[in-house]
Amino acid sequence: MRLVLAIFGMMMLLNIQAQQVKIIPEPVSMTVKKGGFIITPHTKIVSLKENQNQVDFLNDYLQNAYGFKLKVTNNLKQKGIKLLTANFKDSLAKAYKLSVDANGVQIEGKNEGLLYGISSLVQLFDYNSNQKSFTLPFVQIKDYPRFGYRGLMLDVGRHFQPVSYVKRVIDYMSMYKLNNLHWHLTEDQGWRIEIKKYPKLTEIGGWRNGTIIGRYPGKGNTDERYGGFYTQEEIKEVVAYAQKRFINVIPEIELPGHSSAAIAAYPELSCFPNESTLKYYPKDCKWAGDTVGKFVQQTWGVFDDVYDPSKEYTFQFLQDVLDEVIALFPSKYIHIGGDECPKTNWKRSAQVQAFMKKNNIKDEHALQSYFIQRIEKYINKKGRTIIGWDEILEGGLAPNAVVMSWRGEQGGIDAAKQKHDVIMTPNSYLYFDYSQVRKDDSVTIGGFIPIEKVYSYNPIPKELSKEFHHHIKGAQANLWSEYITNSSKYEYMLFPRIAALSEAVWTNPAKRSWNSFEKKLTNEMKRYQLLDINFSTGMFDLDAKAIPSKKEGSVLWQLSSKDLGAKIEYKQNSNDNWTKYTKPVSISQTGTSEAKMNSRFVKNEQRIKQDFSFSKSTGAKISLQTKPSESYPGDGAFTLVNGIINQVGLQNSSQFLGFSGDDCEAHIEFEKLIPINKIVISTIESEGSWIYNPKQFEISYSVDGKNFSTLIFDQNKVLKKLRNDYNYDFSINTDISSAKYLKVTVKNYGLIPDTLPGGGHKAWLFLDEIAVY
Helix, strand or coil: CCHHHHHHHHHHHHHHHCCCCCCCCCCCCCEEEEEEECCCHHHEECCCHHHHHHHHHHHHHHHHCCCCCCECCCCEEEEEEEECCCCCHHHCCEEEEEEECCEEEEEEECCCHHHHHHHHHHHCCCCCCCCEEEEEEEEEEEHHHHEEEEEEECCCCCCCCCCHHHHHHHHHHHHHHCEEEEEEEEEECCCCCCCCCCHHHCCCCCEEEECCCCCCCCCCCCCEEEEEECHHHHHHHHHHHHHHHHCCCEEEEEEECCHHHHHHHHHECCCCCCCCHHCCCCCCCCCCCCCCCCCCCCCCCCCCCCEECCCCHHHHHHHHHHHHHHHCCCCHHHHHECCCCCHHHHHHCCCHHHHHHHCCCCHHHHHHHHHHHHHHHHHHHHCEEEEEEHHHHHCCCCCCCEECCCCCCCHHHHHHCCCCEEECCCCCCCCCCEEEECCCCCCCCCEEECCCHHHHCCCCCCCCHHHHHEEEEEEEEEEEECCCCCCHHHHHHCHHHHHHHHHHHHHHHHCCCHHHHHHHHHHHHHHHHHHCCCCHHHCCCCCCEECCCCCCCEEEEECCCCCCCCCEEEEEECCCCCEEEECCEEECEEEEEEEEEECCCCCEEEEEEEEECCCCCCCCEEEEECCCCCCCCCEEHHHHHHHCCCCCHCCHHHHEEEEEEEEEEEEEEEEEEEEEEEEEEECCHHHHHCCCCCCCEEEEEECCCCCCCCEEEEHCCCCEEEEECEEEEEEEEEEEEEEEEEEEEECCEEEECCCCCCCCCEEEEEEEEECCC
């Protein structure tokens, strides 16, 4: 028997020696040695009472994952898992040391540092729920975070989540050493926090009479009352739970825009208290319930009914609200929104205009700055600091404000240069409501941010000189909830991208490697299964895209999966037999190609059908003179001539390019001279998302690439065909007898009028295909 046990023990140790230690986020330094220490349900946690929160965190995790807890002793001579308080230097105050050797496990740190060590320790366990004995590899880890702010934003304004789930999100953050939960509590679609002085905020503002069905503008309305809110006792409960996990909870009270729910409760906050909410409601969205009076919004977007800055009542209301909020949240930071505030009602209100004139406020942007600065002064007097979205830069930045840069990185760069602290959260990298796969099986807001892109993010912009780097405090991901109605989808959109976020904000770039992370992630997915987390396996999906071919008039259909062992087959028409995929497939005519894949990471066989529509420009050489937005880069310039016509609007952003306020100028070169009788330009329009069709088209053509002739077509003089809810085709008759070089300039709509959604902002231009006939 002893021989059998000895052999078993040697096999376990040999397995440990061969095992790679996989920690997410990657530690600063880690040394793996030969040997292992065995943990069983009889192992003791050695700790003093001052570390009770950390003990509870470890035992809660073990109970949830493996069904047992460990007993605790304060006998420091006892072998087991020792949690020791250690005071590191100020710069390493959040650091920890983790060692596993023949004497057991020892974690050194203080407060959150000790908890971070436990977060790494539990990743040394096997991810098998039936296992009760674990051999942890001998390892030495020294670790500390790169950034002090590592956050996640949870939007409960559009779709409400119960306290139990908010706590679960906090646990998820603890798994990955994130330390700031930004809690988005008020919106046009719902007010979620009890304010005792203003009970109507939750009685009325916490509920809407219906919600649009499906993607904006919707296929109808649920006609069901929807909502919910947190009592102050529940808020205290969440804050206390987060504190035990050393997570700071930052409340967001939106102002001066995104305030429809508050105005529904107290109409006198509006510039026009007697105007019905229906006046501001998009005509193509269905409304439910009464139509006279103020109501909580039932669809998504930006609405003109905002707080009236000319009324003292508005500021007294907000100060009263903030008094109660500040009493509930010990956070140094209070987020006051400041984003997407239309100026339409301010411009048409005689009272607001008179107020501006009296107070020498030059324009509505300066009025927003006045609003933000007045609120900031009040919050500063309470010993707190405001955070605002990057729009608070417009009209002049409040003196002590922290800027949260979401519209790319430029707002953060500008703020840092003005010596303001910045939290980076660009929508091009860290918006987790965007799709993580090219073809999602459920509705998302659009966009495409795969996990690789999240992982590649560096919160320090390349354009920012070193002297301002210290103003970049960190980064956070945002999980907006227009199309996230339940906790299961929250998890699906969050995992596994939260793991990539953690390494982006914790680990120094020199220690980061996508190839290494990808291997760790495969193992990490076993943990998700262990913890019953609904995660996306999208990174292993069958991916298909059209890429340039060296052969004129054709494209290559590239099929791939990150599961290198996956079996991929294809056929080019329905009558063909399935062929094993070995290299990109040449496509040279209009038709439908199909592909299928079986993967060990994806439960069911995956199939893709792709329609190709060929024209003279399909597969042609193309370049862009203006780069598209980082949020909507498609597959680069080739997106416009790849033969794939978008049929699903915003759902698949790899099929279109997006330009924010910019024109698109595309240069196309053909192999030989050709006649060009017609050009069809495919676009997307969704006014509620500030996406507008172009105002003009310029077609320049040449036989030699030097001398060009130009044709100009106004949008209203071109044949326009609506293909479905969002997709348009503009057919331009050109009658060009001969050309080899073609310049197609699609003019952006420009500044959106105040009377339309997004008024006062630059319009988006979305282009799908340029087809030449």
